[in-house]
Amino acid sequence: MVSKKIPARAATMEDVAKKAGVAISSVSRALSDHPDVSEALKKKVTDAAKKLGFEPNLLASSLRSGSTRTVGFLVRDISSPLFSLIAKGADDVLRAHGYLLLLTNSDGDTEVETSHLNLLARRRADGIIASLVAETEVETLQALQQFKGHVVVLDRDLVDVTASFVQIDHRSGVRDAVRHMLQLGHRRIALVTGPVTVRAGRERLKGVEDAFKEVGLKFPMELLRSGSYDSDFAEEAVIDLFSSDLKPTAILAGGVQSSEGVLKGIRSLGLTIGREVAFIACDEVSFLELSSPPISVVSRDPYSFGRVSAQVLLDAIEGHGPQIRVLSTHYIARATSTPPI
Amino acid sequence: MVSKKIPARAATMEDVAKKAGVAISSVSRALSDHPDVSEALKKKVTDAAKKLGFEPNLLASSLRSGSTRTVGFLVRDISSPLFSLIAKGADDVLRAHGYLLLLTNSDGDTEVETSHLNLLARRRADGIIASLVAETEVETLQALQQFKGHVVVLDRDLVDVTASFVQIDHRSGVRDAVRHMLQLGHRRIALVTGPVTVRAGRERLKGVEDAFKEVGLKFPMELLRSGSYDSDFAEEAVIDLFSSDLKPTAILAGGVQSSEGVLKGIRSLGLTIGREVAFIACDEVSFLELSSPPISVVSRDPYSFGRVSAQVLLDAIEGHGPQIRVLSTHYIARATSTPPI
Numbered sequence: 001m002v003s004k005k006i007p008a009r010a011a012t013m014e015d016v017a018k019k020a021g022v023a024i025s026s027v028s029r030a031l032s033d034h035p036d037v038s039e040a041l042k043k044k045v046t047d048a049a050k051k052l053g054f055e056p057n058l059l060a061s062s063l064r065s066g067s068t069r070t071v072g073f074l075v076r077d078i079s080s081p082l083f084s085l086i087a088k089g090a091d092d093v094l095r096a097h098g099y100l101l102l103l104t105n106s107d108g109d110t111e112v113e114t115s116h117l118n119l120l121a122r123r124r125a126d127g128i129i130a131s132l133v134a135e136t137e138v139e140t141l142q143a144l145q146q147f148k149g150h151v152v153v154l155d156r157d158l159v160d161v162t163a164s165f166v167q168i169d170h171r172s173g174v175r176d177a178v179r180h181m182l183q184l185g186h187r188r189i190a191l192v193t194g195p196v197t198v199r200a201g202r203e204r205l206k207g208v209e210d211a212f213k214e215v216g217l218k219f220p221m222e223l224l225r226s227g228s229y230d231s232d233f234a235e236e237a238v239i240d241l242f243s244s245d246l247k248p249t250a251i252l253a254g255g256v257q258s259s260e261g262v263l264k265g266i267r268s269l270g271l272t273i274g275r276e277v278a279f280i281a282c283d284e285v286s287f288l289e290l291s292s293p294p295i296s297v298v299s300r301d302p303y304s305f306g307r308v309s310a311q312v313l314l315d316a317i318e319g320h321g322p323q324i325r326v327l328s329t330h331y332i333a334r335a336t337s338t339p340p341i
Numbered sequence: 342m343v344s345k346k347i348p349a350r351a352a353t354m355e356d357v358a359k360k361a362g363v364a365i366s367s368v369s370r371a372l373s374d375h376p377d378v379s380e381a382l383k384k385k386v387t388d389a390a391k392k393l394g395f396e397p398n399l400l401a402s403s404l405r406s407g408s409t410r411t412v413g414f415l416v417r418d419i420s421s422p423l424f425s426l427i428a429k430g431a432d433d434v435l436r437a438h439g440y441l442l443l444l445t446n447s448d449g450d451t452e453v454e455t456s457h458l459n460l461l462a463r464r465r466a467d468g469i470i471a472s473l474v475a476e477t478e479v480e481t482l483q484a485l486q487q488f489k490g491h492v493v494v495l496d497r498d499l500v501d502v503t504a505s506f507v508q509i510d511h512r513s514g515v516r517d518a519v520r521h522m523l524q525l526g527h528r529r530i531a532l533v534t535g536p537v538t539v540r541a542g543r544e545r546l547k548g549v550e551d552a553f554k555e556v557g558l559k560f561p562m563e564l565l566r567s568g569s570y571d572s573d574f575a576e577e578a579v580i581d582l583f584s585s586d587l588k589p590t591a592i593l594a595g596g597v598q599s600s601e602g603v604l605k606g607i608r609s610l611g612l613t614i615g616r617e618v619a620f621i622a623c624d625e626v627s628f629l630e631l632s633s634p635p636i637s638v639v640s641r642d643p644y645s646f647g648r649v650s651a652q653v654l655l656d657a658i659e660g661h662g663p664q665i666r667v668l669s670t671h672y673i674a675r676a677t678s679t680p681p682i
Contacts, residue, residue, distance in 0.1 A: 031463065046459075070443070077429060079644070084425035088418060091446050100460070101444045102411070105432050118387075119441070122372065231627075263631045272633075286572075287628030290604045292613075303420070 011052035020048035032069065035097045062124070071313060072120035073101045074130040076108050081256055081285050082302050083131065086154070089306020090129055097314055099126070110137045117143035125149055127313045132156050135198055150316035152309050157199050164312045164323045166305065170200055170254075170282070173298040173329030174207030177252060177280045180331065182215055184339040186250040186278060189219075192237045192262055193254025193282070194229040201226050204254045204282065222246050226254075234261025235268070242269055249340035250278035252298075256285055259295075274336040284332075293335030300329045352393035361389035373410065376438045403465070412654060413461035414442045415471040417449050422597055422626050423643050424472065427495070430647025431470055438655055440467070451478045458484035466490055468654045473497050476539055491657035493650050498540050505663045507650045511541055511595075511623070514639040514670030515548030518593060518621045521672065523556055525680040527591040527619060530560075533578045533603055534595025534623070535570040542567050545595045545623065563587050567595075575602025576609070583610055590681035591619035593639075597626055600636075615677040625673075634676030641670045 017024045022045065030037045030045035048054075062068045071094055075083040091101050102125060106113035110133050117140065120128055127150040132140060135156050144151055144161055151163035158165075181189050191208050194201040205224065212219040223246060225237035234253060238261070241248050251266070253259040259281035266273055273279040274293040281288055284299040305327055312323050358365045363386065371378045371386035389395075403409045412435055416424040432442050443466060447454035451474050458481065461469055468491040473481060476497050485492055485502055492504035499506075522530050532549050535542040546565065553560040564587060566578035575594060579602070582589050592607075594600040600622035607614055614620040615634040622629055625640040646668055653664050 073444070078419070078432065079422070079426045079429035081420070081422060081425070084420045084422070084428075087425075087444065088420035088446060091419070091444060095446070100464070103414070103428065103432060103442045103444045105429060105436070123441070260627050260631060267631070285628065286601050287626065287632060290601060290608070291628060291632040293633070 011049075011054040013054070015052050016045065016049045016054050019052060020044045032098065066124070067126055068124045069099050070102050070123070070125045071099050071310075072116070072125040072128040072130075073103050074113060074116055074120075074128060074132070075103075075105060076131065076133060077105055078103060082283055085302035086131075086306035086309070089303040089308075090310040091306075093307050093310035093314070099314075106133055108133050110134055110140055113137075114139045114143045117147060121147050121149075126317055127151065129309050129313060130154060132158075150313055152313045152316070154305070154309060155199055162322060164316055165325070166309045166312060167324065167326045168200065168203075168300055168305070169326050169328050170203040170298070170300075171207040171210065173300070173331050174204045174252065174254075174282070175210040176331040177296070177298050177337075178208050178211035179214065180333060180337060181250045181252075181278060181280070182211060182217075184250075184278070184337070186340050187217070188223060188246055188248045189250045189252065190223040190225065190241050190248035191252050191254065192225045192234045192241075192258055193252075194226060194258070196224075196226045201254060204252075208252070220246060223248055229255045229257050231257045231261035231264065234258040235265040236261075238262050238265025239269065242271075248277065250280070252280045252282070254282045256281075256283045258282070259288075274338050276341060278338050278340070279336040280331075282329075289334065296334040296337040297332050298329050299332055300327060352390075352395040354395070356393050357386065357390045357395050360393060361385045373439065407465070408467055409465045410440050411443050411464070411466045412440050412651075413457070413466040413469040413471075414444050415447065415454060415457055415461075415469060415473070416445070417447055417472065417474060419444060419446055423624055426643035427472075427647035427650070430644040430649075431651040432647075434648050434651035434655070440655075447474055449474050451475055451481055454478075455480045455484045458488060462488050462490075467658060468492065470650050470654060471495060473499075491654055493654045493657070495646070495650060496540055503663060505653045505657055506665045507646065507653060508665065508667045509541065509544075509641055509646070510667050510669050511544040511639070511641075512548040512551065514641070514672050515545045515593065515595075515623070516551040517672035518637070518639050518674075518678075519549050519552035520555065521674060521678060522591045522593075522619060522621070523552055523558075525591075525619070525678070527681050528558070529564060529587055529589045530591045530593065531564040531566065531582050531589035532593050532595065533566045533575045533582075533599055534593075535567060535599070537565075537567045542595060545593075549593070561587060564589055570596045570598050572598045572602035572605065575599040576606040577602075579603050579606025580610065583612075589618065591621070593621045593623070595623045597622075597624045599623070600629075615679050617682060619679050619681070620677040621672075623670075630675065637675040637678040638673050639670050640673055641668065 104116040253262040288295040445457040594603040629636040
């Protein structure tokens, strides 16, 4: 058992300041991991606090300062590789500035999401980084607007909401991918993705349409299967597409779980990607490149997405006005970008 | 712009209780998402609070109650698929009980980890779910022991620490996998994994040794490459193994990033898994099954791991004593469990 020293009377912040030979305000800042405090001072104070068995209560100091040094992170599902990389990027920046992430998962339920927003407000989070389920859910938008801290919205187009926005330029990466498919001779190119009522799906569709337009064609809307990012939805969409008259020769999957579902669907039909059907995933995960054949992808950098979002939030906390940042995507052709057979 | 109503004077909890026709204590519990409050009461209270523009300050009520309804989640890197699934499982259980997860990443740095433990103590987290970097880091163990809330340790063997433990039985899953390799005729079976000074690596090695012992053989320790879960470490280990006299005919990779590194190494040598070399990964990720050929795995259920850990923590918060739970692993033979050529 690690031994515990119990002091005769509870030490106070004054005792720590005295022992460390610093001002009380320095003790307070050092113990709340304030970023402006030097490592040397921090060590001096924590050593003194440790010797005296002093345990500051950050709740009390939060009540005084009005800052809890917490940032709410609202996502659909942290176990998605996309969101967990965003979380890591955001945490790396926030940690260096003395903030902790409060994580919430909505499971795609807007009511849960709204109640999380209200809960984070009541817990006095300094800011929120939010990947919202929808763009037009009135209750969610109200909760967001009523939140008194700073808000960074990830990859959503919201009307009449004062917040910073960090957007992904899905459109240009998808356009490049589909342009390549068209050059290879494909015409029946399917898009399987989430709802087009939300920015990512909508922008991907625009990218597909752009590429068709460039060669004087119109994207056949029968080849759009949008509505959900679930793997099951994508799997069924593929099976349905291949039972239709307009069988695709190439498929673009918009989203990590969409890609999984499309791959399952293709496999269940006994087809091989890069041979009977060209295939491009959206969003890089490590096994795409490691699979045989290596899978083409429209890639973005979720880790940087998280870092930039956190930086934009810190800017807002420091008094800067709302910002809009747009991050790029790019198409990486691998062994599944093949011509039609 | 979503309109905001500003009341003439700030509403109080008493006003809300009066308007909702309930006791003040009910208002307090309803607004802090206390799990024992019915949905009907919660709605009544939040509606009244909304109409009056009342915003409770949970900081103040936390100071009164001593409970912040937060749980610290300490991991090396949330962007690992393993940890993000654990986080999702834990959050699903904790959310239903009105707790939020405070996320921290140590990047494998024990000093960062220790400072996070101290920070969570100062922020009065009610509990901590911790996947520690090491098992014998004195400062970390002291910080853990001094933490006044409840602690659930994930998959570590700690001496003289009072906490609950949720362990993974890596040994039996690995033993089954290696038994199968031996039955297929392999004798030069390599294990590439993290440090054997930490439970997961140590138990995997025991599993390998068990299987060799069953057939009256001894595992050749030259085929153990342990030390780090980094992809780069595993990649270099594979290249080194194939340049040695004792070239492996089968490789077991202990960990998600280890598996990635091993696959990269095998590919860079121009070898094909399931043909020139048998391959088994530890820890399931979706693309293992979807890759060609589908990759064999020693699987565990990280989502359940998270759920069980949260449940054990809630039990402790409710006054139960420390528990030890052990969760199983199982071997799934797929197309890369092939005999030596």
